[in-house]
Amino acid sequence: MSVRRIDPKPPLHPLAIDAGSDDFLRGDPLDGKRYYSREFMQREWDDMWTKVWHIAGRVTQLREAGDYIVHDFMHESVIVVMHEDGSLRAFYNVCGHRGQRLAWGDGHQPSFTCPYHGWVWGTDGELRQVPDPDDFPQGNPCGKVRLVELPVDTWAGFIWYSMDPGAPTLAEFLHPWPELYRNHATEDMVRVVWLQVDLETNWKFAPDNFSESYHVRTAHPQVPAVIDQDHYNCRNEVYPSGHNRIMQLVRPSLRDRIPDGQPHPFDAQLRQWNIDPDRYPDYETKVEQGWRDLAEAKVRLGPSQGHPHYAQLTEQDFLYSPHDQLFPNVSVDIRPDAVSLFRTEPHPTDPQRCTFDLWCLSVPVVGADTVRTIAGRRPLAEAAFEHRVFDQGRGLPELAGTVIFQDMQLAEGQQRGQRSRGYQEPYLAGQETRVRAWHETLNDYLEGRR
Numbered sequence: 001m002s003v004r005r006i007d008p009k010p011p012l013h014p015l016a017i018d019a020g021s022d023d024f025l026r027g028d029p030l031d032g033k034r035y036y037s038r039e040f041m042q043r044e045w046d047d048m049w050t051k052v053w054h055i056a057g058r059v060t061q062l063r064e065a066g067d068y069i070v071h072d073f074m075h076e077s078v079i080v081v082m083h084e085d086g087s088l089r090a091f092y093n094v095c096g097h098r099g100q101r102l103a104w105g106d107g108h109q110p111s112f113t114c115p116y117h118g119w120v121w122g123t124d125g126e127l128r129q130v131p132d133p134d135d136f137p138q139g140n141p142c143g144k145v146r147l148v149e150l151p152v153d154t155w156a157g158f159i160w161y162s163m164d165p166g167a168p169t170l171a172e173f174l175h176p177w178p179e180l181y182r183n184h185a186t187e188d189m190v191r192v193v194w195l196q197v198d199l200e201t202n203w204k205f206a207p208d209n210f211s212e213s214y215h216v217r218t219a220h221p222q223v224p225a226v227i228d229q230d231h232y233n234c235r236n237e238v239y240p241s242g243h244n245r246i247m248q249l250v251r252p253s254l255r256d257r258i259p260d261g262q263p264h265p266f267d268a269q270l271r272q273w274n275i276d277p278d279r280y281p282d283y284e285t286k287v288e289q290g291w292r293d294l295a296e297a298k299v300r301l302g303p304s305q306g307h308p309h310y311a312q313l314t315e316q317d318f319l320y321s322p323h324d325q326l327f328p329n330v331s332v333d334i335r336p337d338a339v340s341l342f343r344t345e346p347h348p349t350d351p352q353r354c355t356f357d358l359w360c361l362s363v364p365v366v367g368a369d370t371v372r373t374i375a376g377r378r379p380l381a382e383a384a385f386e387h388r389v390f391d392q393g394r395g396l397p398e399l400a401g402t403v404i405f406q407d408m409q410l411a412e413g414q415q416r417g418q419r420s421r422g423y424q425e426p427y428l429a430g431q432e433t434r435v436r437a438w439h440e441t442l443n444d445y446l447e448g449r450r
């Protein structure tokens with residue numbers, strides 16, 4: 001068998017800028033202050049967080065009228081509720097009488113009764129009823145006062161809202177993401193891991209970390225056996241919207257090899273799809289041709305092997321493993337069978353702390369009652385919310401050794417270095433270009449260029 005050696009890189013998307021080098025950037029400095037200064041944190045709030053779209057939760061959390069989610073973000077809190085007509089409505093979690101918080105966690109209520117003076121708010125934000133309506137010299141507040149409403153929309157089974165009444169639509173904000181992943185069954189996925197971890201680091205650790213794969217060979221030595229992240233084989237893209245992604249190859253790296261004679265996960269994958277790993281004359285051919293054979297087999301056989309949604313997918317969807325950084329703080333791996341979402345949000349007052357969300361979503365496989373995730377094997381059922389404190393890893397022992405745990409371990413060390421007088425302007429590799437691009441988008445927000 002002979003194989004024609006062809007460039008494995010996916011083509012550059014027509015809307016994307018090739019981020020294999022930094023020619024398109026201004027070269028804004030990446031000063032350490034942005035990771036610990038309260039003044040910088042305030043600018044982020046004023047000019048960025050209040051302008052972008054945020055994820056409140058999953059659409060599946062709101063099944064009937066009166067179901068609601070509370071999303072606390074820094075000092076702010078937003079309620080997203082399903083109204084009687086089935087539409088989703090988002091409101092600041094603030095009573096229109098004298099500002100009392102209306103709800104403290106997700107739940108179900110046909111209307112919101114304020115615990116202070118008993119004003120009753122409908123799920124459309126209208127004031128339904130107040131005690132002593134005749135005692136208002138300026139007139140009954142019903143029909144005059146309502147909850148302050150925010151734009152809300154959905155994509156990929158996530159509920160998004162913005163605090164900016166003049167925000168671009170969600171479709172405009174995300175463009176072209178809905179188009180990039182239109183074939184994926186993201187809306188039907190089940191959230192099998194729903195974890196939030198307190199971390200002692202600035203929230204920007206995550207977008208920095210998820211905007212480069214340069215650290216993978218060092219920090220995650222288990223990865224090259226399953227994903228080829230070698231920079232000369234991958235495609236780095238930055239989009240005019242400020243979002244970015246890397247397209248990596250779903251095959252082993254050719255340079256970081258498992259020693260011959262040891263079981264290889266790629267052989268097991270090939271066998272699972274009726275491909276004999278011994279049919280290839282050498283390791284290189286197995287990786288290069290087997291990679292394409294595997295994608296072809298999944299598209300052809302998937303629908304009859306418990307994966308009906310593969311009928312909507314193409315070989316391209318199985319060849320590449322995208323890792324996306326949606327500006328500012330949502331990192332997602334959207335794959336045919338699963339979505340992994342990583343998100344950091346700032347602490348309300350301390351720029352050196354944040355929360356890290358890990359959500360693992362899976363497409364149900366016919367006949368399976370558990371699924372494999374990046375946080376281990378889990379029951380195929382909607383997970384309950386879990387909150388932990390990382391505590392240098394002690395708070396999350398069951399994830400020790402996983403990629404996500406390794407990233408969290410690095411986060412706290414990075415923060416200490418960025419706070420130091422010894423911190424220097426980063427010296428970035430070409431494959432780290434998306435890091436600076438991300439910061440230049442942030443600067444665009446802060447300096448009024450967006």
Ligand code: FES
Nearest residue numbers: 095097098114117
């Ligand atoms: S503050 Fe809500 S009823 Fe008074």
Ligand SMILES: [Fe+2]
Nearest residue numbers: 209219220407
């Ligand atoms: Fe990592």
